[in-house]
Amino acid sequence: MAARAIGAFTQRFFTNRKDQLLKNYPGFNLTRLKRELFHFALRSNMYNGFSEAHFWSAPLLENSQNPVCLFFSQLENGIPVEYITGRSYFYKSEFQVSEEVLIPRSESELLVEMALNELANWSRKTDEGLSIADIGTGSGALVLSILREINRPIKAIATDISPSALKIAERNFFNLRFTINKNSDLNLIHTDRLEGIEGKFHLIISNPPYIKEKADRELVHSQVNQHEPHVALFLPDEDYSDWFRQLFESISSSLYEEGVFLMEGHEEHLEELAKLAQKCALSDVQVINDYNERPRYLIARKKEWIN
Ligand SMILES: C[S@@+](CC[C@H](N)C(=O)[O-])C[C@H]1O[C@@H](n2cnc3c(N)ncnc32)[C@H](O)[C@@H]1O
Known part of the structure; x- marks a missing residue:
């Protein structure tokens, strides 16, 4: 029997497995598959x-060495498409990804927008060089998207506890280097949150792990749970408050006066974290909704107390 054309095979694969594909890949369609x-x-x-x-x-x-067969067999196993192809789009750029980093999510793009607004305010206030930090950088999607958009030189650092994630971020920095102001600088640092980081920042941004390992686990999509790095997603329930208290305290001492902190978080826990941030000497703490009216972001500022 003559082999079927790849186009016809693809069409049939999609039609026959549509329900299963949509379960694993919500919103998936034939155009995207192709x-x-x-x-x-x-x-x-x-x-x-x-x-x-x-x-x-x-x-x-049809043989296991054929990349088309390899693609379909990974898809049947529910491996996220971004991990199969090794690329993901975020904000205005393509990022390399692997199973060692979280696939950047479109909801984090709002965090980039907020950061750009804050940096535009800083640019109006001062001619001095601006400095930013990204905690838990993963693929580098947040910090690199910000650096791409800002015309003036920025000194940036990005930390991660995962050395393999930092390697991916480094590759993405290399790939995007010509789109970034040539006098800007990004230093990728292997550390726990901001531990050992000296210096002050005008803006600190973070999309940290924010799912409680036990309490929130049931609501996590099985594909995410199975394929994305757990260090990027989960925190032990019993350490949750303490983990964020330490984070907020280090942020409070690393921000310049009037410096701003932006974070993405879990809609069930952000109100509680906002109260905690206030106790950790951060001011003007606000929880911000996403476009679906879900509370998903926290913004806070550093202000010296005036007696
Ligand atoms: C939710 S992912 C965010 C990745 C990326 N910023 C993004 O938005 O796509 C959280 C990241 O934080 C890192 N991480 C987890 N615990 C950390 C810690 N204690 N200190 C620094 N980074 C940490 C993970 O390795 C992961 O890359």
Whole structure:
């Protein structure tokens, strides 16, 4: 029997497994499937240089070495598409990802927008160089998206407790270096939150792990639980408050006067964390809703007490 064309096979794969695919990949459709597959296959020796028309009409030679078969078998196993292709889009850039980093989420783009507003305010207030920190940088999506947008030189640091995540962030910094002001600087540091970091910052941003390991576990999508790094997602329930108290205290002592802290968090816990932030000498603490009216972000400022 003649081998079926890759295009026909793909169409049939999608139609036959649509329900299962939508369970694993909410919102997935045939156009996205084809785009991701084509991009993935093109990077392999077998299909390198193929035009789209040539690729879709090529016969599918079914064997485990064929990148197209490899793609479909990973998809059937529920591996996130971003991990299969090794790329993810966030804000205005493409980022390399692997199972060692969280796949950057579109909801974190609002955090970038808020950071850019705050930096625009700082730019109006001072001509001095601005400094920013990103705690738990993962792929580097937040800090690199911010650096791309700011025209003036910025001194940035980004920390992570995972050395393999920092390697991915470094690669993304390398790939995006020509889009960033040449006098800006990013220092990637392996540490716990801000431990051992000297100096002060105008802005600190963080999308830390914020899911309680036990209490919140049931609501985590099985695909996320199975494939994304647990260090990026979970904190032990019993350490939760203490972990954030230490985070807020270090942020409070690392911000310049009027400096701002922006964080993404869990909608069930942010109000409680806002109270904690206030106790840790942060001021003007506010919980901000996302576009679906869910409380998802925290903003706070450093202000010296005036007696
Ligand atoms: C939710 S992910 C966010 C990744 C990235 N900033 C983003 O928004 O896509 C949290 C990150 O924090 C890192 N992390 C976890 N515990 C940490 C700690 N104690 N200190 C520094 N980074 C930590 C994880 O390795 C992970 O990269």
